[in-house]
Amino acid sequence: MDTLILVVIIAVLAVGAAAGLVVTGRRRRQVPPPARRPEPVEPRVGEDAETPRDTPRRTIEDVGPPGTGTGLLEPGAPTAPPAPAPAPEVEVAPEEAAAPPAIEKPEPTAGRLVRLRARLSRSQNTLGKGLLALLSREHLDEDTWEEIEDTLITADVGVAPTQELVERLRTRVKVLGTRTPEELRALLREELVELVGTDMDRSLRTAAHPAAGDGAAARPAVLMVVGVNGTGKTTTTGKLARVLVADGRSVVLGAADTFRAAAADQLQTWGERVGARTVRGPEGGDPASVAFDAVKEGIAEGVDCVLIDTAGRLHTKTGLMDELGKVKRVVEKHGPLDEVLLVLDATTGQNGLVQARVFAEVVNITGIVLTKLDGSAKGGIVVAVQRELGVPVKLIGLGEGADDLAPFEPGQFVDALIGD
Numbered sequence: 012m013d014t015l016i017l018v019v020i021i022a023v024l025a026v027g028a029a030a031g032l033v034v035t036g037r038r039r040r041q042v043p044p045p046a047r048r049p050e051p052v053e054p055r056v057g058e059d060a061e062t063p064r065d066t067p068r069r070t071i072e073d074v075g076p077p078g079t080g081t082g083l084l085e086p087g088a089p090t091a092p093p094a095p096a097p098a099p100e101v102e103v104a105p106e107e108a109a110a111p112p113a114i115e116k117p118e119p120t121a122g123r124l125v126r127l128r129a130r131l132s133r134s135q136n137t138l139g140k141g142l143l144a145l146l147s148r149e150h151l152d153e154d155t156w157e158e159i160e161d162t163l164i165t166a167d168v169g170v171a172p173t174q175e176l177v178e179r180l181r182t183r184v185k186v187l188g189t190r191t192p193e194e195l196r197a198l199l200r201e202e203l204v205e206l207v208g209t210d211m212d213r214s215l216r217t218a219a220h221p222a223a224g225d226g227a228a229a230r231p232a233v234l235m236v237v238g239v240n241g242t243g244k245t246t247t248t249g250k251l252a253r254v255l256v257a258d259g260r261s262v263v264l265g266a267a268d269t270f271r272a273a274a275a276d277q278l279q280t281w282g283e284r285v286g287a288r289t290v291r292g293p294e295g296g297d298p299a300s301v302a303f304d305a306v307k308e309g310i311a312e313g314v315d316c317v318l319i320d321t322a323g324r325l326h327t328k329t330g331l332m333d334e335l336g337k338v339k340r341v342v343e344k345h346g347p348l349d350e351v352l353l354v355l356d357a358t359t360g361q362n363g364l365v366q367a368r369v370f371a372e373v374v375n376i377t378g379i380v381l382t383k384l385d386g387s388a389k390g391g392i393v394v395a396v397q398r399e400l401g402v403p404v405k406l407i408g409l410g411e412g413a414d415d416l417a418p419f420e421p422g423q424f425v426d427a428l429i430g431d
């Protein structure tokens with residue numbers, strides 16, 4: 012009997028245990044699997060990669076390209092994969108999501124002006140062709156010479172340079188006697204090239220400074236880009252990085268335009284495309300300290316050049332100029348600036364001259380970058396602005412494309428104006 016009771020108890024316990032296991036098993040199956048989220052993938056933001064920001068930031072993918080508003084990368088160019096969805100079932104490898112964009116190899120700069128010549132010819136057609144048509148008239152009377160003057164002044168050459176050119180042309184045409192179209196073209200070309208100037212040093216100082224005998228460490232060439240907002244400063248800084256990389260230089264970028272929220276993103280995108288690192292600071296932060304850090308980084312990395320983009324807009328003009336002066340002073344704690352490039356928008360005409368004067372009071376401008384010459388018939392501003400500052404135009408912008416920035420060459424420029 013005792014044995015029977017014992018067997019019954021064991022049987023009851025066994026059934027109970029089995030039922031418990033099933034319940035527990037069911038419960039276990041009902042619990043969703045732990046969500047295996049990837050580490051949050053932040054866009055790389057230069058020096059601040061680890062610092063969370065209060066202000067919502069635009070990612071690199073959000074940053075509009077120059078002019079199109081859809082993304083800086085050209086159609087078909089590789090883009091970073093989208094951020095991972097939060098669904099727990101999908102596992103996204105963080106390293107996959109953070110894949111760096113492919114590094115491009117920009118076109119060499121030699122011959123760029125020749126490649127971009129059609130754009131220049133198209134926009135400056137009225138100037139070159141207009142002058143040739145007037146010079147080809149049967150009678151070069153007073154009215155015709157006045158029209159020639161007007162054509163040059165309309166193209167923003169400036170009054171004094173225009174009068175000089177017309178005077179010289181008049182004398183030479185008179186001396187020449189016969190006037191075949193070929194002779195007139197050659198005369199006009201010579202005079203225009205002379206006016207644009209062949210004796211100015213248009214090279215960019217981009218070679219690093221080797222360590223000096225007095226113990227000074229090696230340091231990169233430092234180029235600062237200045238100008239009012241909208242002239243194309245950030246775009247030019249990005250294109251210039253490509254010019255330098257194309258010519259075999261290594262580059263660090265400094266996003267010292269902390270005033271405009273998207274400027275640093277825009278610059279960083281340009282840099283990433285050619286493998287140049289961008290040093291940036293918090294939005295609204297101190298531009299001088301960003302510029303200082305960029306040079307420090309350039310020294311540490313041993314690069315050839317550091318390119319610093321600056322703000323073009325502040326609450327007041329005095330504020331902007333004070334800030335620019337400070338950026339310059341602080342950067343020069345590392346050593347003198349090699350180039351200060353003033354970016355001027357060719358479509359703003361005489362306004363550019365006023366800007367040039369203001370900037371020249373604060374920083375020692377060493378070269379001018381004239382942007383948007385593809386969209387302006389006022390190529391004469393090249394002459395006027397050089398006269399105004401006594402500083403050469405070193406680069407010209409001829410479009411929104413990544414490689415539409417060309418070293419300026421007077422002969423090729425004039426050829427594009429008057430055609431072959």
Ligand SMILES: Nc1nc2c(ncn2[C@@H]2O[C@H](COP(=O)(O)OP(=O)(O)OP(=O)(O)O)[C@@H](O)[C@H]2O)c(=O)[nH]1
Nearest residue numbers: 077078240241242243244245246323383408409410
């Ligand atoms: N057509 C044409 N557009 C240009 C050229 N250079 C720059 N741009 C355009 O000019 C616009 C302004 O350029 P940004 O580089 O953002 O101007 P910014 O001077 O940095 O402006 P802020 O950052 O506000 O000071 C963009 O749409 C550029 O694509 C050029 O040579 N030709």
